[in-house]
Amino acid sequence: MRLKGICSICGGIADPAYSCSMCGAIVCSKCFNSKTGLCKRCAAKVGGDRSSNETIKGIDETVRSATETIKQNMLGWRNG
Numbered sequence: 001m002r003l004k005g006i007c008s009i010c011g012g013i014a015d016p017a018y019s020c021s022m023c024g025a026i027v028c029s030k031c032f033n034s035k036t037g038l039c040k041r042c043a044a045k046v047g048g049d050r051s052s053n054e055t056i057k058g059i060d061e062t063v064r065s066a067t068e069t070i071k072q073n074m075l076g077w078r079n080g
């Protein structure tokens with residue numbers, strides 16, 4: 001049985017329609033990524049393993065440098 005409906009992303013007729021495995025939205029073939037099984041919106045959110053890892057690394061780096069700054073400030077205050 002073929003799904004049919006209105007694409008929740010572009011508003012066009014989705015024939016065949018696909019259902020996003022993440023948000024469950026009905027989308028057309030243009031707005032569906034068959035590789036990931038996700039709609040365009042969720043695919044953009046998820047991004048890809050590589051880019052999400054880089055984001056986590058970046059956050060980790062930010063936290064580390066912030067911690068260093070606090071440490072240095074405390075030392076400076078103590079020696080002060």
Ligand SMILES: [Zn+2]
Nearest residue numbers: 007010028031
């Ligand atoms: Zn669409």
Ligand SMILES: [Zn+2]
Nearest residue numbers: 020023039042
């Ligand atoms: Zn989705």
